[in-house]
Amino acid sequence: MKQAILLNPGPVVLSDHVRRSLQQPDLCHREPEFFDLQDRIRQRLLDVYALDDADWVAVLLSGSGTSAMEAMVSSLVPADGELLVIENGVYGERLSEIARVHGISHTAVAHRWDQAIDLDRVEQALQQSTELTHLAVAHHETTTGRLNDLTALAELCRRHKVKLLIDGVSSFGAETIDFDQWPIAAVAATANKCLHGIPGLSFVICRRQQLNQCQPRTLYLDLNRYAKAQAKRGTPFTPAFPAFYALDAALQELADQGGWQQRQARYGQLAERVRQCLHSVGIEGMLPTEQSSVVLRSYYLPPGMSYKHWHDYLRDQGFIIYAGQGHFSSEMFRVSTMGQITDQDIDRLCRAMRAGILEGLNSSASGDAA
Ligand SMILES: *Cc1c(COP(=O)(O)O)cnc(C)c1O
Numbered sequence: 001m002k003q004a005i006l007l008n009p010g011p012v013v014l015s016d017h018v019r020r021s022l023q024q025p026d027l028c029h030r031e032p033e034f035f036d037l038q039d040r041i042r043q044r045l046l047d048v049y050a051l052d053d054a055d056w057v058a059v060l061l062s063g064s065g066t067s068a069m070e071a072m073v074s075s076l077v078p079a080d081g082e083l084l085v086i087e088n089g090v091y092g093e094r095l096s097e098i099a100r101v102h103g104i105s106h107t108a109v110a111h112r113w114d115q116a117i118d119l120d121r122v123e124q125a126l127q128q129s130t131e132l133t134h135l136a137v138a139h140h141e142t143t144t145g146r147l148n149d150l151t152a153l154a155e156l157c158r159r160h161k162v163k164l165l166i167d168g169v170s171s172f173g174a175e176t177i178d179f180d181q182w183p184i185a186a187v188a189a190t191a192n193k194c195l196h197g198i199p200g201l202s203f204v205i206c207r208r209q210q211l212n213q214c215q216p217r218t219l220y221l222d223l224n225r226y227a228k229a230q231a232k233r234g235t236p237f238t239p240a241f242p243a244f245y246a247l248d249a250a251l252q253e254l255a256d257q258g259g260w261q262q263r264q265a266r267y268g269q270l271a272e273r274v275r276q277c278l279h280s281v282g283i284e285g286m287l288p289t290e291q292s293s294v295v296l297r298s299y300y301l302p303p304g305m306s307y308k309h310w311h312d313y314l315r316d317q318g319f320i321i322y323a324g325q326g327h328f329s330s331e332m333f334r335v336s337t338m339g340q341i342t343d344q345d346i347d348r349l350c351r352a353m354r355a356g357i358l359e360g361l362n363s364s365a366s367g368d369a370a
Helices: 016-021 031-050 065-076 090-101 119-126 149-159 224-231 241-256 258-278 309-316 327-331 345-370
Strands: 056-061 085-088 108-109 134-138 163-167 182-191 201-207 296-300 332-336
Touching: 016 241, 031 056, 031 201, 056 065, 056 224, 065 090, 065 163, 065 182, 065 201, 065 309, 085 090, 085 119, 090 108, 090 134, 090 163, 108 119, 119 149, 119 224, 134 149, 149 163, 149 309, 201 224, 201 241, 241 258, 258 296, 258 345, 309 332
Parallel strands: 085 108, 085 134, 134 163, 163 182
Antiparallel strands: 056 201, 182 201, 296 332
16 A cells, blocks of 8 residues: 555654664563663653753653553642643643543633633633642644643743643644743653654653652553653563654654754644645635644635545545544644655645645536536
8 A cells, every 4th residue: 555645643654764663673671672772762852852851751651642641640630739721622621531530630721622722711710729739731732733822821830830731742842842941740742743753652751850749540650650660771561662663763863853943844834835725725724823833734624625525535645634623523624744744745735735626616616507
């Protein structure tokens, strides 16, 4: 089967370098070869944002991004802690769901999915409850492509002495995360989005101090258990070692290519080209560019075209786009520019999209006339 160009928000198309890394020897996860690999990845993850390992620790988990979110929230809010959750899409709502499942005392500041974070309401919530210890938020809300403004939110948290738990699953490695200035307790992320690894491995970048206050609420997702084992060149359970090979290679590639800033610039260029192409045929993005991530954008469906029709047409041309979530599924589609995507891929995509839209419009126009 020919490799389709994946424009879904992960898993991504791999580079040859990452794909080749999967050809390395099978490993026993109780041998030094595995621990060397694990150590290297944990260091490379800190290096992505130039973090000092005196203050920060990277904890690896075998599981998708949600397992890192769940390990972070369920472990880091102490028994007597209280969580405020920001919801403006599926992933913010998932953070609340995690709190609910684990019986963590929490309240949410809910928004419509197309809304930016309302800082006044967040401030009210912070003032109302003096017991709040943590605030959880999706950095890049992949539901819509909104890059939530964490600088302003972080300032509020600092003033109210509340620590940030960030879902950075679709931003780590390609967007600004200010580990120095924001009062971050932890960031959860995954191997197979902006870092270009394969699915099966996720991680939490955690402030070391926070690990002392850990409260395990599950056996398997107990963050501190992983942190302790990994610090001593160990692992509590069987890790998805092929995903470790891929992430190691992917992190090396990210560094060689100039780090997250270069990746941000690259994604931004590709996303901008897609936006301009769609704009030229009358298709607009759902959010203004300055509120959007570089990673993914949402667009209105071409007039008179169902998502299925549009998806299937592009799939035939070799491109996999992504549906809108929930009630957005009938009006929107999403395009991510993560992964090994070339300028030529985007040229071909733009030609295909333009042709499809002009054709679709023509056929509906002739349908009207008939
Ligand atoms: C993809 C994603 C997740 C996790 O999804 P998994 O399917 O569990 O990997 C979590 N948060 C955000 C913002 C995401 O984009």
